[in-house]
Amino acid sequence: MTATSTAPAPAPAPGLWAQSALIGGRTLKHFVRSPMMLLSTFGFPLLQLFMLLATFKIIVHDTLGESYVVRLAPLVILITSFSAIGSSAIAFWVDIRSGVFNRLRVMPVHALSMLLGRMLGDLVRILGIAVLVALIAQLPGFRFRQGVAAAAGFFVLVALFGLMCTSLAVVAALSAPYPPVIMRWVQMPTLALTMLSTGYMPREAFPSAIRPVIAANPVSTAVEALVGLSRGGPLLVPVLATVAWTVGVSALCAWVTARRFRGFVAG
Amino acid sequence: MSDAVISIERLCKRFGPTTAVDDVSFSVAAGSVVGLLGPNGAGKTTLINCLTTLLTPDGGTATVAGRDLRADPHGVRASLAVTGQFAAVDETLTGRENLVFFARLLGLSKPRAAARAGELLDRFGLAESADRPVGQYSGGMRRKLDLAVGLVVPRPVLILDEPTTGLDPRSRETLWEAVRALAADGMAILLTTQYLDEADALADRIVVIDHGRVIAQGTARELKQQTGGSVCEVVLADAAVRARAAELLAASTTVSVREDSLVVPVSGTDDLGGVLAVLKGGGIRADDVAVHPPTLNDVFFALTADHAHPADRAHPAGHSAPEARA
Missing domain, CATH: 3.40.50.300 (P-loop containing nucleotide triphosphate hydrolases)
Incomplete structure (x- = not known):
């Protein structure tokens, strides 16, 4: 048995982004091999799309004079993003306590690539699911009517929303004492944000007292922006508000992450 | 090095x-x-x-x-x-x-x-x-x-x-x-x-x-040589008897007291005979006696015993100087 004689000569270790991409690829492999994860982040939101359409499309059409799928499809895309927070946070929680993570720490691998890899993998998965949902939603009539640039902008906004979600997932993974806590932290707030948004029904349908809250909700601003970029409608305010929310929350998460992750890397 | x-x-x-x-x-x-x-x-x-x-x-x-x-x-x-x-x-x-x-x-x-x-x-x-x-x-x-x-x-x-x-x-x-x-x-x-x-x-x-x-x-x-080459394990289930035997043996050798036995390093038949003679002299009947090569436990007990009494140590352990491999 020869050990090192046939081993290839060491090449210089790849840079931060190349290592992050490799670790991101591993994150994606985990995702596609986990039936439960596929079901919770992709299957359930799609089911919700078709159930709600079947139940409410006639009422909504009669009330608003437009197809329900116009706002429901963007909302479901945002819900898939939200549902990535819990599953990704739990996976990352387990990962940073695993032997693989320890091995990476004793290899010439950038510590940051373990984090960026997780976030890159999440972002690709969120965008991939968004594209799939948008395609499937074509069946009940969802359309991009504002041209290619607007459609591209639609997915850029989804990516920003995804960045916010994966940033939150990382913070949750670094902060939770044990995994079940993560679902408690994530489920209620994301459900409340979704229910109290203009995704299911227009702002006018809510009691006037809470309309400002509904309008300021990041899910509302994102739904309005995505509707504007697909069907058409007001753009500037919802897009700017969504960018402010997502970039702001992501930056806050980055600050918390920088402080907590150092502790994990240093052991 | x-x-x-x-x-x-x-x-x-x-x-x-x-x-x-x-x-x-x-x-x-x-x-x-x-x-x-x-x-x-x-x-x-x-x-x-x-x-x-x-x-x-x-x-x-x-x-x-x-x-x-x-x-x-x-x-x-x-x-x-x-x-x-x-x-x-x-x-x-x-x-x-x-x-x-x-x-x-x-x-x-x-x-x-x-x-x-x-x-x-x-x-x-x-x-x-x-x-x-x-x-x-x-x-x-x-x-x-x-x-x-x-x-x-x-x-x-x-x-x-x-x-x-x-x-x-x-x-x-x-x-x-x-x-x-x-x-x-x-x-x-x-x-x-x-x-x-x-x-x-x-x-x-x-x-x-x-x-x-x-x-x-x-x-x-x-x-292993530091423990005396082999060890003699004297099984004594009775705690009082075990304590007395340990006291008698400790006068002439290193004794480590285990849960239901005493372990004494022996490097030859003389040592073994000595152990048995001490026990017989004290009127102690062992439940069992076995001689075997030292296990990690034996080496370890012997070494920690040495460590506790550095003056008694035959071969000082060099923990302060880096050594070449043997």
Whole structure:
């Protein structure tokens, strides 16, 4: 048995982004091999799309004079993003306590690539699911009517929303004492944000007292922006508000992450 | 030491009031295996964590392949292959995917990584299971894959942290063979273990640590000689009788008191006769008497007894000076 004689000569270790991409690829492999994860982040939101359409499309059409799928499809895309927070946070929680993570720490691998890899993998998965949902939603009539640039902008906004979600997932993974806590932290707030948004029904349908809250909700601003970029409608305010929310929350998460992750890397 | 690949000098690591690694010095040469022996909590893992840059030592120095632990941790990591107590491989990926993943992280192109993965799978007898998820592997297969992952690119140093804990005898033997082959190829290998037979089978030199300190180092033979060559175990179930026998024997030899027996080092038939004579003289009837080669327990008890009374020690353990390998 020869050990090192046939081993290839060491090449210089790849840079931060190349290592992050490799670790991101591993994150994606985990995702596609986990039936439960596929079901919770992709299957359930799609089911919700078709159930709600079947139940409410006639009422909504009669009330608003437009197809329900116009706002429901963007909302479901945002819900898939939200549902990535819990599953990704739990996976990352387990990962940073695993032997693989320890091995990476004793290899010439950038510590940051373990984090960026997780976030890159999440972002690709969120965008991939968004594209799939948008395609499937074509069946009940969802359309991009504002041209290619607007459609591209639609997915850029989804990516920003995804960045916010994966940033939150990382913070949750670094902060939770044990995994079940993560679902408690994530489920209620994301459900409340979704229910109290203009995704299911227009702002006018809510009691006037809470309309400002509904309008300021990041899910509302994102739904309005995505509707504007697909069907058409007001753009500037919802897009700017969504960018402010997502970039702001992501930056806050980055600050918390920088402080907590150092502790994990240093052991 | 010019050929020392791992060189540790007066390394210290403290956690609050506890000194987990205390003034530890030793070295490992190319092509040799040094066994780091000690009970749980002796400081083995802390020492390994310092060497693998997971912890920053509080004092002393250490170099791995000429790279200083504190000045060049990245260089140290680039010189190390590490196989842990719990296999650090991805259970969702297949064996082949694990190897390719780690090889690519270390800079191999996709085709070279795939070729290297194929070679290593063949070498470690994992080719048939190469495309099954590691979650379906047995403990022995995981350990082998873990070792293979450490070898995807050449490294001068291999650190094996309790590599065979929990393995069946056949898997242990296979892993031992692999380790011997790696040493023959010139790797400097540091092996931590709780098993004397493992250190016996693999290590050219053994460093025994307890409470963070090196309490002895030498070849397996040298260490066993420190306990007197063999041990005589006198089984005495009655605690009062055991205490009295210990008192009588302690007048002439080192006695370690165990749960239901006394253990005394014996280097020949005279020693053994002496022990039996003392017991007979005291009117003590042993439940059983056995003579056997020292186990880790025996060596360890003898060494810690020595350590507690340095003046009585026949062969002072050199824990302050780095030594060349035997």
